[in-house]
Amino acid sequence: MESEKKPRISNVGAWGMNIVSSVGIIMVNKQVMSSSGYGFCFATTLTGFHFTVTAIIGWISNATGYSESKQVPLWELIWFSIVANMSITGMNFSLMLNSVGFYQISKLSMIPVVCVMEWILNSKNYSNRVIMAVFVVALGVGVCTVTDVEVNVKGFICAAVAVFCTSLQQITIGSFQKKYNIGSFELLSKTAPIQAVSLLLVGPVVDYYLNGQLLLNYQFSYGAIIFILLSCSLAVVCNMSQYLCIGRFSAVSFQVLGHMKTVCVLILGWILFDSALTAKNILGMMLAVLGMVIYSWAIEFDKHTNTKASPVKLSRVEQLEEDTSLLKTKSNGIEGRDVELGQTKS
Template identity: 30%
Template sequence: MASLTDRVRGNGRIAAGLLLNLLASICIVFLNKWIYVRYGFPNMSLTLVHFVVTWLGLYVCQKLDIFAPKSLPPSKLLLLALSFCGFVVFTNLSLQNNTIGTYQLAKAMTTPVIIVIQTLCYKKTFSIKIQLTLIPITLGVILNSYYDVKFNFLGMVFAALGVLVTSLYQVWVGAKQHELQVNSMQLLYYQAPMSSAMLLVAVPFFEPVFGEGGIFGPWSVSALLMVLLSGVIAFMVNLSIYWIIGNTSPVTYLQRYVEFELL
């Protein structure tokens, strides 16, 4: 009876995590699109804000004793931090250059790519049922791209890069949590500032920093509030991604995402 109760509680926590991630993901997609269209806030700068707010959120959680930091070697997190930058930057560029529908549908291709990576690199096997689900996903993305009246070649390039980097990132998140024996907060607590530092160095080469259109430009109060809200929601998305993958698998996380695409 005790084991059954534990399983029910565990499944309930996973369901709650999936629901939180679903709601936060929906919110941040529409909010970021609004920020790009309404205010023209630069992409990489917005990503940098997301990373900084994520780290600050985790710092507050650590001070409240919600989790205990664990010392980790930076060399073990370097690729993960770099892929985190690419994951968010390319998906945001895809959102900026595609319609929301195309952006969401393209992300569904992350599931097949993750399965390919785990099969080839980690020798994992998947059931025939899971493999068969890849057929309608792939066909749907191809058909949407072909018949999209607002087809954008640059947008599709960003979408493809986003899918590839996102797939690598999500596989590595699960692998690193098990390799380093850390939970989602402990891993993200060290990885987020590393990713922030990387973007802080890169932003001046691609976007203005001061003046019109720069991260420290003359933005309206409403724009700054929307950017800050986006950062808070990004914190929820990032933390829930780590937690879900750490407690299930990258494929489980992506199955939730595909269900969202089909709604």
């Protein structure tokens, strides 16, 4: 019983760490980048800072022997980093070029895209219960977040690139951990330096295109530096917990249960920043939470069903083996008696 409880406690801890750090970093970044806060409107460069701190912590961890460094081909790390950076850049451009409503719809579309990609790449099938739960979650989040929807060609292309790359990134995280038997933090430590260097080089250019402001012209205050460091610290926990969750569960589960962060952000925005919270938002949040409960039940139900089905198949195979061995024993016994009778007769 104790061995069964420990994984559940650690799984809940991983989800809790991801939700708390994700919601926390959104609140901190809102203060860092908003005009009413410190006005640091360089989102891509800030992400480069995040991965720089992550890379430093990973290097310290490896140098002190706290974590083990395993071999992963360099070309796969570079390929993964390119996909991850395209995901970040695509999301930033999608938010700039599209309306908030279409941006939210594009984020919701990650769930079916991940499902389809898991089916194509890993031959993974989903039960009708899981599909229904995913639909309820997407509907609930859509009701509470989607407002106006405006689409343009450039915005649509950026959103499509962002959704595809983000989905592929999350699937690849789980695949790499299984393929190379590498832990979540060790994998993050290997990819973070590549992402940090590339984002710090490309980030200022991308941010200039997004907001027309140069990073060199920004006046860093003590408050801004403190909040940027806090954002970087939360980003380390957020990235680590993301790799941890996807390694333990799946990209689909991460997307579905991850929408709990959207609900928390809406509630905290209403409490801390006086954001509007309408009856439509509340109805959508209740529907989303219901969908998450259904999804959790569907996953557990499928696990129990598969667990019960597998012993039946094994018992049938064992029964066939037993029947075969019994027949062989009987036939050998008959042959032996015939020989003995022949010998007696002679």
